Amino acid sequence: MTVRTWTAALLVIGDEILSGRTQDRNVAQLASWLNVQGIRLAEVRIVPDRQAAIVEALDALRTRNDYCFTTGGIGPTHDDITVDAVAAALGVPVVVHPEAQAMLEAHYAGRGGVNEARLRMARVPEGATLIANSQSGAPGIRVGNLFILAGVPHIAAAMLDALTGTLEGGLPVLSATLGCWVGESEVAELLREAERSHAGVSIGSYPFFREGRVGANFVVRATEQPLLDACVEDLAARLVAAGYAVVTGGI
């Protein structure tokens, strides 16, 4: 059985990430969520709050992936330009979404009402639908294969919750980890041979240095459980035969 691979890209938008002020959390968060949906995060770009940079990145990412996500730049302030940039990339106007406006009016009913800045968060590229946001008033936005999410990680997470199970995907990537107290350079050839012997399986080697000792975790990935299991068993046997103790699940 051949199953096609579904891919997604992420465009992280924000001067605060590129200045080093804010540690991004959305790459890892989206990657993990996508995998459960059977979709592979294939590439990420991080660009500043500048329309030309956003449009250029969107043009590349949305055309060669099944899905394209953005995070950041959808708040009420002047530096929030994602919706305008997405509309420019798609060649559509920006319109006020009536349902989004109603959501904001409800959310801000006891908090001074909807002013001009808050109404900015009801603006969407024409043709868009909304992504529910259980955490704050402003919804996410879907337009075609583009998903516009908040930059604040727990709000982005709420929007992903709302999307769970709604995107078509393929098989999730399964993985298993074996750990060894060994320098990876001692077993590099062994790893290469184990990977070569199992088509459809990849092995990643991730070294570390802890408690004064070097070690490595070997992450085996495949989309089919029997392939994964066979490779893990083989790799463990090779490591043990070479004289190393293997920690199932990783160190």
Added chain:
Amino acid sequence: MTVRTWTAALLVIGDEILSGRTQDRNVAQLASWLNVQGIRLAEVRIVPDRQAAIVEALDALRTRNDYCFTTGGIGPTHDDITVDAVAAALGVPVVVHPEAQAMLEAHYAGRGGVNEARLRMARVPEGATLIANSQSGAPGIRVGNLFILAGVPHIAAAMLDALTGTLEGGLPVLSATLGCWVGESEVAELLREAERSHAGVSIGSYPFFREGRVGANFVVRATEQPLLDACVEDLAARLVAAGYAVVTGGI
């Protein structure tokens, strides 16, 4: 006085980042380091351990930025393909660097010597020079405006230490932060006007939700101290006039 802006790009290479297994730390680390050198991190891409993806990204990033950094993929195992991909992007062969080989021989002298896997870490694109690594045996690599660093953050940090003060840059971006317990949508117009009134200054608004209250930090950025100070003073005055308490340094 007009000072040109120096820019850098970062290419993060690694399946482990795109799978969500590993939280990237190098974007923020490099961004902060670059700023001290007077260089702006202008864009970031994250790609898998696949040569075509690496080459495509390098072609774009290295030609339109003064400097281009890579992290990841320079270890001894089969999934470490950065050097080969960089050489392919530059159209040069891969050669063993004698000085790197000597470093590895010294490092592994009491640890079983240099085997084939370890010797992989002495391979460089032809014409490259080395970047000292005080943390482990394998050096970083400089070739033209490309800087090839380790993916493990503390080793990348050691390589950046070795580069400190060696790259030509312009003025660092100065920043100052004002915090307010206010929803950013209440002061969006005020922020926009403050930014408009101060050419050469940008204001970023970063909302948060803590202890049951909404707040925001406003980060003012400029390359000249008097410009920065004038905008900060003006913004603080506008916020106070609107009835908000301002926390200098941010919340």
